[in-house]
Amino acid sequence: MSAFDVQKIRAQFPILTREINGYPLAYLDNAASAQKPDAVMEAMVGQTRSAYANVHRGLHTLANETTEAFEAARSSVATFLNAPSSDNIVFTRGATEALNLCAYGLAHMIQPGDEIVLTEMEHHSNIVPWHFLRERYGAVLKFIPVLPDGTLDMKVFRETIGIKTKIVSVVHMSNVLGTVNDIAEIARWAKAAGAVMISDGTQAAVHMDVDVQALGVDLYAMTGHKLYGPTAIGALYGTSDIFEKMQPFNGGGEMIEDVYLDRVTYAEAPAKFEAGTPPILEAIGLGAAINWYSQYDMADVHQHEMACYHAARDGLRDINSVQIFGEAANKGPVLAFNLQGAHAHDMAQILDKYGVAVRAGQHCTQPLMKRLDVHSTVRASFGIYNTLDEAERFVTAVKKAALFLG
Ligand SMILES: Cc1ncc(COP(=O)(O)O)c(C=O)c1O
The missing domain is CATH 3.90.1150.10 (Aspartate Aminotransferase, domain 1)
Incomplete structure (x- = not known):
């Protein structure tokens, strides 16, 4: 240290x-976006200068070296969030895409009248994707009130989660009030009701130690550009169980197992949710940001x-x-x-x-x-x-x- x-x-x-x-x-x-240290800029430029190629599909040296660096970045994110394995980390374009992936991937579980519990302090990124499920699948959105001191009304929260609750999605640290919510407690209530528990860790991951296993969440979104890393990169943590249940978001290369003219089978997570060429240098930059930050x-x-x-x-x-x-x-x-x-x-x-x-x-x-x-x-x-x-x-x-x- x-x-x-x-x-x-x-x-x-x-x-x-x-x-x-x-x-x-x-x-x-x-809170909007943080500046970048030399270590991050050098990692991205250094990779571009000395070992750049597309990842995962090559059999040549540069492709292997780039893939190694890319997967090392995934492993840094996993360690940073205390995820059980790198397979629990999907790279996304940021927290917004991570939360949209949650909504899209879980949409098939929603029947008309099913409830999704959010709070009044959510960023639009954790509201609008759920409105899609309201508009398209008849989900009912419930919003937990914010009290005058900037905390959530936890009594109302406890009472709102019930048999109709399918998803609970709550910001870990508010980007306006700074409030740190008791995600572990809310996750216990959500799990007891059989609901999927999601947390938006965009701000929290920058300012506090995050342990996704201790929090007991199914899904946790974070972003790179507020964490002293590059833009256009973020990550979604998910348990193996939820990643298996979620439907893929984008279709294309890398996320498939086999493609036929009449059907398709999907790769396992994380590849299942990473269609096409990923943001390779940005992911490597995020890994560098995490490694740099972790020295403190x-x-x-x-x-x-x-x-x-x-x-x-x-x-x-x-x-x-x-x-x-x-x-x-x-x-x-x-x-x-x-x-x-x-x-x-x-x-x-x-x-x-x-x-x-x-x-x-x-x-x-x-x-x-x-x-x-x-x-x-x-x-x-x-x-x-x-x-x-x-x-x-x-x-x-x-x-x-x-x-x-x-
Ligand atoms: C709490 C919160 N959630 C989500 C986002 C969106 O993050 P991104 O810019 O990575 O899409 C932000 C960005 O301001 C935020 O503060």
Whole structure:
């Protein structure tokens, strides 16, 4: 394990030396997408330069070397999530595709009136695919309410899961509130009802140790680009049992066992869900990101990120007209807020003038925005390379913006 030294970490991210509008960049938009360390860029370029070919089908040296690197990346994802085996990891284009694969693959189990339980804090990626099942197969969607402190109403959750529940799909860490949900407990309820338990780990996998076996989930989605890895790559963990029951998503090369003119038989997972040439270099980049990230102790990372978050949150609390969303006891380093009377976009644009990059908008969570009774929010989200100094600069910039906008 490498000792946690934020300056040494920053030195591995060339982009962090940039100046924006005459100020050093303070990149606080990590929940949308994180920057990439040298290790990731070098792994992708190095593979392209020295050993690139298509995977799985070749009998020549380059094809074998690329396949080895690609499968090593799968194995890194499996270890990272504590999956029993690499066969439990399917590469996807990201978390959105992983969740769409869940919905598509499970659709054949849905009869009209069957219930799918979601929550009001889900990202659209974990809502819209289930609306497809509502529209096409008559599924009934149930949404668990979010309480004022940003936690789920667990009493209602417990009562909602019943004999009609076929699928429960819940975000592990909210991308707006930062709330960490008790997935293990919800999974126990889902399993007792005979339902399939899915969790969207897009944010959680970046900020906490994830053990899919301990969580007891059937399926778990994650993404590369928020985990200091490339875009267009993510992964879906699934138990062997659920992967066997799920129908394939895309058809084409690699996912078949045999193709005849009158029928087709499918390969076993993970190949069953990976039709066509996969995102080879992106998968290798994700493997490199995980290997790079794994040199740090997640407890150190969490402590550091939460120190930055708390400094920023406490600074905002001093500003009268600021409203903060999400105060769960168990949460990640995501700070959503609004300045009363000001539009979130205006705040984000003023912060950019001071070199502070944040996101403003609905964060792909329109039902949550309705529950919070806002149109949009500003969101500052912290990552491994952020500093206390950046948190303070963020607070100073918000204060200046408040003077201007107030
Ligand atoms: C909680 C959550 N789920 C899903 C997604 C979608 O992830 P991807 O960009 O990998 O499709 C995001 C991205 O913002 C997210 O925050």
